[in-house]
Amino acid sequence: MSTIDVNPADLKHTDLKSTDLNPVDLNLNQPGIEVEDGAHSQHGYSSNKDAYLRRLKRIEGQVRGIARMVEEDKYCIDILTQVSAVTKALHAVSLGLVEEHIGHCVVGAASESDPVVRAEQIDVKVKEAADAIGRLLR
Numbered sequence: 625m626s627t628i629d630v631n632p633a634d635l636k637h638t639d640l641k642s643t644d645l646n647p648v649d650l651n652l653n654q655p656g657i658e659v660e661d662g663a664h665s666q667h668g669y670s671s672n673k674d675a676y677l678r679r680l681k682r683i684e685g686q687v688r689g690i691a692r693m694v695e696e697d698k699y700c701i702d703i704l705t706q707v708s709a710v711t712k713a714l715h716a717v718s719l720g721l722v723e724e725h726i727g728h729c730v731v732g733a734a735s736e737s738d739p740v741v742r743a744e745q746i747d748v749k750v751k752e753a754a755d756a757i758g759r760l761l762r
Contacts, residue, residue: 668729
């Protein structure tokens with residue numbers, strides 16, 4: 625297993641501007657999370673994908689740095705501080721994805737010409753957003 629050298633000072637970098645956000649389809653096959661394949665030809669986050677990927681790779685480095693801190697028996701409060709920073713960074717990515725979903729998927733559903741289909745699609749997309757927000761708040 626290879627390790628990546630991470631400077632602990634770099635782990636504290638968590639400021640994330642909304643312009644830096646690029647939602648990423650993580651497509652995590654986690655229990656209780658259904659991923660809709662092929663539902664959209666292009667996701668709302670597609671224009672920001674590279675920025676989301678960069679941010680997630682930075683977060684991945686932070687997590688590896690935390691693991692190394694545990695391996696090296698670092699002070700527990702220092703580790704908890706880094707866990708908090710990663711959590712904050714993941715929340716920022718999550719909020720960006722929620723914003724992208726609303727701005728693309730919900731607005732797209734609202735542009736449907738058939739009023740019955742439009743109402744159904746809006747309900748589905750808003751419920752998806754509400755459910756996702758609910759999972760984030762648990």
